[in-house]
Amino acid sequence: MKELLHNHLQKILADLSYPIVDIIFDRPKVEAHGDLTTNIAMILAKAVGKNPRQVAQSIVEKIDAKSLMLSSVEIAGPGFINFRYAENYVVEQAKEILRLNDNFGKSEIGKKKKTNLEWVSANPTGPLHSGHGRQVILGQVIANLLEWTGHDVTREYYFNNAGNQMRNLAESIYVRYRQGFGEQCDLPENGYQGEYIKEIAHEIKNEKGNSLLHSEDKTYFQKFGEEWCFKKIKETLNRLGVHHDVFYNEDTLYTEGKIKEVIEIFKQKDLAYDQDGAVWYRATKFGADKDRVIVKSTGEPTYRLPDIAYHREKFRRGFELIVDIFGADHIATIPDVLSGVNALGYDTSNVKVIIHQMVSFVNGEEVVKMSKRNANVYTLDELIDEVGSDAVHYFFVMRSVGTHLEFDIALAKEQSDKNPVYYLQYAHARIASILRFAAEEGFPVNDSDAMLSRTDFSLIIAKEEIDLLKKLLEFPELVQSCALSFEPHRLTTYLREVAETFHRFYHEQRVINDDKKLMQARLTVCLLTKIVIANGCKILSVSCPEKM
RNA sequence: GCACCCGUAGCUCAACUGGAUAGAGCGUCAGCCUCCGAAGCUGAAGGUUUCGGGUUCAAAUCCCGACGGGUGUACCA
Numbered sequence: 180m181k182e183l184l185h186n187h188l189q190k191i192l193a194d195l196s197y198p199i200v201d202i203i204f205d206r207p208k209v210e211a212h213g214d215l216t217t218n219i220a221m222i223l224a225k226a227v228g229k230n231p232r233q234v235a236q237s238i239v240e241k242i243d244a245k246s247l248m249l250s251s252v253e254i255a256g257p258g259f260i261n262f263r264y265a266e267n268y269v270v271e272q273a274k275e276i277l278r279l280n281d282n283f284g285k286s287e288i289g290k291k292k293k294t295n296l297e298w299v300s301a302n303p304t305g306p307l308h309s310g311h312g313r314q315v316i317l318g319q320v321i322a323n324l325l326e327w328t329g330h331d332v333t334r335e336y337y338f339n340n341a342g343n344q345m346r347n348l349a350e351s352i353y354v355r356y357r358q359g360f361g362e363q364c365d366l367p368e369n370g371y372q373g374e375y376i377k378e379i380a381h382e383i384k385n386e387k388g389n390s391l392l393h394s395e396d397k398t399y400f401q402k403f404g405e406e407w408c409f410k411k412i413k414e415t416l417n418r419l420g421v422h423h424d425v426f427y428n429e430d431t432l433y434t435e436g437k438i439k440e441v442i443e444i445f446k447q448k449d450l451a452y453d454q455d456g457a458v459w460y461r462a463t464k465f466g467a468d469k470d471r472v473i474v475k476s477t478g479e480p481t482y483r484l485p486d487i488a489y490h491r492e493k494f495r496r497g498f499e500l501i502v503d504i505f506g507a508d509h510i511a512t513i514p515d516v517l518s519g520v521n522a523l524g525y526d527t528s529n530v531k532v533i534i535h536q537m538v539s540f541v542n543g544e545e546v547v548k549m550s551k552r553n554a555n556v557y558t559l560d561e562l563i564d565e566v567g568s569d570a571v572h573y574f575f576v577m578r579s580v581g582t583h584l585e586f587d588i589a590l591a592k593e594q595s596d597k598n599p600v601y602y603l604q605y606a607h608a609r610i611a612s613i614l615r616f617a618a619e620e621g622f623p624v625n626d627s628d629a630m631l632s633r634t635d636f637s638l639i640i641a642k643e644e645i646d647l648l649k650k651l652l653e654f655p656e657l658v659q660s661c662a663l664s665f666e667p668h669r670l671t672t673y674l675r676e677v678a679e680t681f682h683r684f685y686h687e688q689r690v691i692n693d694d695k696k697l698m699q700a701r702l703t704v705c706l707l708t709k710i711v712i713a714n715g716c717k718i719l720s721v722s723c724p725e726k727m
Numbered sequence: 728g729c730a731c732c733c734g735u736a737g738c739u740c741a742a743c744u745g746g747a748u749a750g751a752g753c754g755u756c757a758g759c760c761u762c763c764g765a766a767g768c769u770g771a772a773g774g775u776u777u778c779g780g781g782u783u784c785a786a787a788u789c790c791c792g793a794c795g796g797g798u799g800u801a802c803c804a
Contacts, residue, residue, distance in 0.1 A: 205743070205746075206743060207746090207747075208742080208743090208746090208747080208748090208749085208750080209747070209748070212747070216746085216747085218745095218746065218785090221746085221784065221785080224784075225784085230784095231784070255747075256746085256747045257746085257747075257784065257785075258784085259746080259747070302804070304804095339804075342803090342804080343803065343804085344803075344804065347803095369803085455802085456802090457802055459802095467730095468729065468730080468800080469800095471801095471802095472801080472802045473802095474802085475802040476802060477802075479802085481801085481802065481803080481804085482803080482804045486804095506798090507731080507732065507797080507798045507799075508798060508799070509798095509799085509804080510730090510731060510732085510798065510799055510800095511730090511731090511798090511799050511800060512804080513731095514730090514731095534731085534732080534798095536732065536733075536797075536798080537797070537798070541739095577740085578739090578740065578741095579740090579741085581732065581733070582732085582733065582734095582740075583732085583733070583796090583797065583798095584739095584740095585738095585739060585740090587739075587753095590739090590753080594766075595766060596765090596766050596767075597752080597753065597766095598766085599752070601766055602752090602766075602767095604766090605764080605766045605767080606767095608764075608766085609763090609764055609766090609767080612763080612764050613763055613764080616763055616764095617763085653743095656743090657743085660743070660744095664743095664744080666744095668740095668741085669741090669743075672740095672741060672742090672751080673743095675751080675752085676751090679751090682767055682768065683768070683769095685763080685764095685767080685768085686759095686767070686768045686769085687768090689762080689763070690763055691762090691763040692763090698763095705763095726764095727764095727766075
């Protein structure tokens with residue numbers, strides 16, 4: 180509709196020999212303002228030299244409302260032009276939902292663009308903690324959104340199983356292992372304090388007895404710890420339905436010489452220099468407050484260098500869109516990585532870095548305290564145990580990434596109307612229940628084609644029905660806009676509105692009815708709603724129960 | 728100190744990216760089940776969008792400056 184109208188208006192503007200401007204349609208907030216609105220008259224007013232309402236008038240006079248299936252075109256306020264769809268247009272469009280069914284909402288606007296989405300990327304030094312949940316879920320939902328909009332998505336996990344942190348892990352396990360034999364020793368200064376270290380140590384004890392008690396070489400501890408942690412992480416991701424296509428080991432950047440290459444190129448371009456035994460990156464050239472070390476005097480690179488090399492590889496692997504998801508605590512790395520990649524000759528406008536703000540947990544009134552450095556870590560697994568996978572998905576994605584997220588565990592656990600997940604799932608289950616009831620009465624609803632041919636769509640005229648259909652028809656565009664703006668939270672807002680609009684319809688219009696024709700029509704409305712909720716939930720990776 | 732993010736109803740957050748009367752949920756108060764799922768619906772109260780300037784037909788949204796909160800600011804990742 181927008182496209183049709185857009186072309187129509189463009190022609191009118193040309194006929195009136197008005198200047199060419201972008202014609203943008205908005206969905207008015209207030210229902211009285213119709214279904215679509217445009218501000219072109221106000222934009223044109225100055226150039227044309229008339230007041231906005233006059234401009235609007237000249238345009239509206241030329242609009243052929245009937246052929247566009249508009250029931251009204253009005254000028255309002257300072258000069259908005261408001262359009263309202265004809266009901267038969269709405270109903271006609273709604274058939275499309277039934278035809279497309281599972282595919283309603285999908286589009287090809289991504290044009291199969293090769294897209295790399297990297298997220299989670301936690302190093303195997305411990306289980307995922309509850310704060311990781313936001314990133315885990317954001318990435319998954321964004322990946323789904325990108326796929327629904329026709330991107331060719333590779334889901335990637337980047338990890339590092341070498342370096343300080345892993346040595347630290349090995350040392351920590353070793354200490355716990357020795358303590359398991361009653362030896363007196365303390366964790367290293369920044370050692371890992373979590374209980375899981377004791378579990379790992381205990382497993383090693385079971386396998387190896389005391390044979391490693393005095394080993395100088397900690398490789399075994401490191402390997403064992405790495406595998407143990409990775410297994411744990413993958414199990415947690417699995418519980419949330421999160422799967423990665425590629426696990427990219429930072430180590431390959433060394434073994435394949437990529438790190439070296441980047442240093443050389445930097446030095447050639449005078450973007451890196453030696454000083455105090457270290458190699459420095461000229462970050463100041465790109466606006467940073469000071470230059471950064473990229474290779475320590477020990478010969479080990481800092482994280483910036485492999486990060487730059489890694490992003491270069493993403494480009495070299497042919498990705499046209501590169502999406503990274505980081506928590507706000509990693510924000511410092513981003514400018515240097517981007518400027519580095521840019522200096523290597525790649526267009527960083529194709530890199531989208533999503534930074535989400537931190538998460539805090541409350542349990543009703545009580546603040547849940549958490550600290551990485553002590554044993555008091557609330558793992559993501561424990562959170563899933565507590566509130567379930569569906570609530571984890573919904574809650575982590577329901578706020579915009581730019582705002583701090585408060586996760587109320589008590590609310591997420593609550594099986595009542597207070598809980599937004601239940602509100603949505605309830606709508607779905609309620610529809611399923613109606614459809615079951617209808618099926619028993621001899622109105623099977625499992626076949627879209629049959630529904631299409633049986634339904635007399637001209638009977639769908641009640642205000643609540645039209646409102647609901649209009650809402651449902653917004654879905655494809657909403658999915659696109661969520662995907663392109665990387666704002667998955669808007670999907671939860673939308674689905675809540677769908678559920679709300681449905682409940683209102685249900686309350687006002689009786690579905691099960693003596694008038695069989697009418698009943699059929701309303702059953703179809705129910706089914707359409709069910710399709711949209713189910714598709715939306717699929718993107719959110721939230722289940723849609725038939726009963727609850 | 729500097730950089731980035733945020734500041735909207737008592738609380739948690741929206742606001743289609745500059746539009747019309749700033750909206751939801753929770754909480755509070757008042758209604759609605761003989762009938763398809765009341766895990767639902769309807770209504771009321773609640774706001775100087777932290778404050779002060781600016782930009783324009785139009786600002787919660789953009790710019791400048793305060794104030795308040797968060798996150799960073801390593802030869803840790």
